Amino acid sequence: MVISYRDALKVVGIIIVCCCAVFVCTLFLNYNLDLCGIEGELTTPAAVAMYYAQIDMGRVTVGVTGGCLVATSAIMLVAYIKNYIDSHGRELGILKAIGHSRISVAKHFVVFGLGTLVGCIIGYVASYIYLPAFYRTQNADGLFPDMPVTFHPELFIVLTLAPAAVFSAIAVLYAFMRLKTPVLDLMREKREYAVKMRQGKGQKRTFLKEVAVATLKGKKSHIFFVAFSAFCFSAMVQMAISMTEIASQTFSWMIGGIGLILAFTTIFMALSGVVRGNSKTIAMMHAFGYSDGECRRAVLGAYRPISYIGFVVGSVYQYALLKLIMTFVFAGVDNIPDYNFSWSALLITFAAFVLTYELIMYVYSLKLKSLSLKSLMLE
Amino acid sequence: MISVKGITKTYGSGEGAVEVLKGINLEVDDGSFVVILGASGSGKSTLLNIISCLERPDGGSVCYDGEDITKFTDSRLTAFRRTNIGFIFQQYYLLPNMTVEKNVRMGADLAHNDDYGKIIEAVGLGDKLEKYPAELSGGEQQRVAIARAIAKRPRVLFLDEPTGALDENTGRQVLDYIANIHKTQSLTTIMVTHNSNIARMADRVIMMNSGRIVQTYNVDCPQSAYEIGW
Ligand SMILES: Nc1ncnc2c1ncn2[C@@H]1O[C@H](COP(=O)(O)OP(=O)(O)OP(=O)(O)O)[C@@H](O)[C@H]1O
Ligand SMILES: [Mg+2]
Numbered sequence: 001m002v003i004s005y006r007d008a009l010k011v012v013g014i015i016i017v018c019c020c021a022v023f024v025c026t027l028f029l030n031y032n033l034d035l036c037g038i039e040g041e042l043t044t045p046a047a048v049a050m051y052y053a054q055i056d057m058g059r060v061t062v063g064v065t066g067g068c069l070v071a072t073s074a075i076m077l078v079a080y081i082k083n084y085i086d087s088h089g090r091e092l093g094i095l096k097a098i099g100h101s102r103i104s105v106a107k108h109f110v111v112f113g114l115g116t117l118v119g120c121i122i123g124y125v126a127s128y129i130y131l132p133a134f135y136r137t138q139n140a141d142g143l144f145p146d147m148p149v150t151f152h153p154e155l156f157i158v159l160t161l162a163p164a165a166v167f168s169a170i171a172v173l174y175a176f177m178r179l180k181t182p183v184l185d186l187m188r189e190k191r192e193y194a195v196k197m198r199q200g201k202g203q204k205r206t207f208l209k210e211v212a213v214a215t216l217k218g219k220k221s222h223i224f225f226v227a228f229s230a231f232c233f234s235a236m237v238q239m240a241i242s243m244t245e246i247a248s249q250t251f252s253w254m255i256g257g258i259g260l261i262l263a264f265t266t267i268f269m270a271l272s273g274v275v276r277g278n279s280k281t282i283a284m285m286h287a288f289g290y291s292d293g294e295c296r297r298a299v300l301g302a303y304r305p306i307s308y309i310g311f312v313v314g315s316v317y318q319y320a321l322l323k324l325i326m327t328f329v330f331a332g333v334d335n336i337p338d339y340n341f342s343w344s345a346l347l348i349t350f351a352a353f354v355l356t357y358e359l360i361m362y363v364y365s366l367k368l369k370s371l372s373l374k375s376l377m378l379e
Numbered sequence: 380m381i382s383v384k385g386i387t388k389t390y391g392s393g394e395g396a397v398e399v400l401k402g403i404n405l406e407v408d409d410g411s412f413v414v415i416l417g418a419s420g421s422g423k424s425t426l427l428n429i430i431s432c433l434e435r436p437d438g439g440s441v442c443y444d445g446e447d448i449t450k451f452t453d454s455r456l457t458a459f460r461r462t463n464i465g466f467i468f469q470q471y472y473l474l475p476n477m478t479v480e481k482n483v484r485m486g487a488d489l490a491h492n493d494d495y496g497k498i499i500e501a502v503g504l505g506d507k508l509e510k511y512p513a514e515l516s517g518g519e520q521q522r523v524a525i526a527r528a529i530a531k532r533p534r535v536l537f538l539d540e541p542t543g544a545l546d547e548n549t550g551r552q553v554l555d556y557i558a559n560i561h562k563t564q565s566l567t568t569i570m571v572t573h574n575s576n577i578a579r580m581a582d583r584v585i586m587m588n589s590g591r592i593v594q595t596y597n598v599d600c601p602q603s604a605y606e607i608g609w
Contacts (some may be wrong), residue, residue: 207481207488214476281474287433288531289461289489291454369453 011115013269018119020258021069026127028058047143056329079221085178093187106176113168120160211298225270226303227310233263234314241345271364283371296365381407385439399425401590410565414578417587423571431537465533469540471520473512480508486531495530502526518549538570547609554604576608
């Protein structure tokens with residue numbers, strides 16, 4: 001069969017995102033479940049206020065982080081399968097041509113759910129290991145009685161097996177839909193967008209501009225990933241810096257760490273995809289004598305403005321979210337400092353962002369350089 | 380003039396090493412039409428890639444008007460290809476996500492050539508400007524590849540089995556375009572093929588076998604694409 005279990009493990013991006021999502025969700029949900037158990041034991045008004053604030057905080061975090069990450073991994077999964085079908089068009093076309101039905105081919109895509117399972121389990125286990133420390137930080141003021149970590153089997157199922165099942169179903173369903181493409185078009189690797197990209201007469205761009213436009217239009221998921229990557233970097237690093245002032249140190253390390261992991265995973269995924277997807281164009285441009293700089297600007301440069309947009313959106317988002325949490329969730333709790341937009345956090349994050357992203361772009365431009373025509377011709 | 384001296388090239392190392400070129404010497408006069416002939420695996424493509432600066436040899440020199448390009452840095456080599464070299468490959472290598480017109484502009488832009496529309500007309504694709512490669516036949520795709528290479532206004536045109544994937548009729552058409560361009564623009568043309576009939580179209584034929592040149596001869600009276608056998 002065309003799809004092996006190793007293909008499923010190549011969805012590193014999905015594994016990492018799932019891992020982060022489940023890590024955060026397990027942390028807060030397990031805590032919330034245990035916290036509910038001690039509600040009756042709370043006596044002081046301060047403890048009760050803190051109790052409700054933490055319960056809400058958990059809900060908001062799980063909703064925002066979890067929801068955001070689940071959406072991301074779903075998009076990653078779909079993009080990955082689309083890419084897989086596009087690049088294995090020949091094999092899939094042959095399978096269809098020799099008489100395999102659509103569903104009998106599509107059902108093999110179930111293995112892509114495996115990546116989700118692996119990621120979820122890693123995230124769950126990591127979270128479980130971290131839970132005792134998390135419980136201590138959450139109760140740093142000693143407002144609550146001591147609370148042991150309890151294992152909640154239903155949580156385990158909801159956070160590991162259920163997502164894996166849902167994602168496997170999405171994978172099969174999506175593959176089933178994509179495989180509707182006629183056999184010949186699958187085999188010819190006909191580009192869908194090829195027909196859609198007609199443009200009006202009179203507006204002539206240079207060839208290099210055309211490459212930039214075609215790159216952007218070719219795989220829309222790359223645009224999302226680049227923007228999302230910048231968004232994560234911007235939002236979560238700034239949040240981490242602000243949180244050292246208003247919450248605990250461990251908490252900000254966690255948020256910042258997850259933000260960076262997500263940012264790097266998605267940007268590497270997107271740019272690798274861009275380079276892979278354009279390798280023939282780039283090799284041909286080299287052969288014709290387009291310089292490295294021209295290839296780089298045409299293929300990668302188009303993504304720069306997108307990453308800046310992602311950064312700006314991330315800054316606004318994190319401010320709104322923190323303000324919201326501070327104003328509404330912790331409204332009744334004493335000793336919570338006021339939260340204002342931190343320009344210094346923005347500046348530090350922006351400097352780090354520009355440095356990292358230019359470095360990554362540079363690394364990928366070296367990758368472009370090493371694409372030899374010969375190796376592509378042997379394909 | 381292009382002069383190639385003592386080119387060697389080995390792929391792999393240790394026990395698996397294959398010596399593909401074993402000391403090649405040849406000269407190509409400006410404006411001539413040279414065909415490199417040889418069996419599959421004799422090293423023709425490798426030699427062509429080396430003369431056209433796509434690949435570096437292990438030893439020897441490739442001089443264009445006395446300048447040894449094997450000594451060039453990568454960026455200088457790219458700049459050299461930009462102004463001097465045109466390629467046409469057996470597998471066309473058109474950009475699949477761009478129309479015929481944009482594919483040709485890939486070459487035209489490099490030479491600031493705004494007149495490329497005429498070239499597309501000349502290869503008979505004037506009515507297919509907005510088509511994508513997947514919508515063209517093999518012969519049409521190869522003609523786009525020719526237009527793309529010519530639009531660049533190269534000094535030397537390299538062709539690696541340009542008719543390898545084409546049937547007789549389309550093959551002759553394509554060869555006819557090439558011969559025409561060679562004649563009207565007195566463009567130095569170097570073509571690789573394993574079809575000895577095609578060699579009759581050239582001024583000069585270089586025969587290769589197992590990484591060596593075994594014979595070189597001039598053709599007194601080159602034939603047209605429609606006169607040669609197939
Ligand atoms: N990148 C490579 N690595 C290893 N061996 C190679 C490589 N490229 C070519 N070869 C070997 O070099 C030899 C000559 O290859 P080349 O492509 O030059 O032959 P050719 O004369 O063009 O053949 P054909 O007519 O089939 O195209 C072959 O035996 C091939 O296996
Ligand atoms: Mg060859």
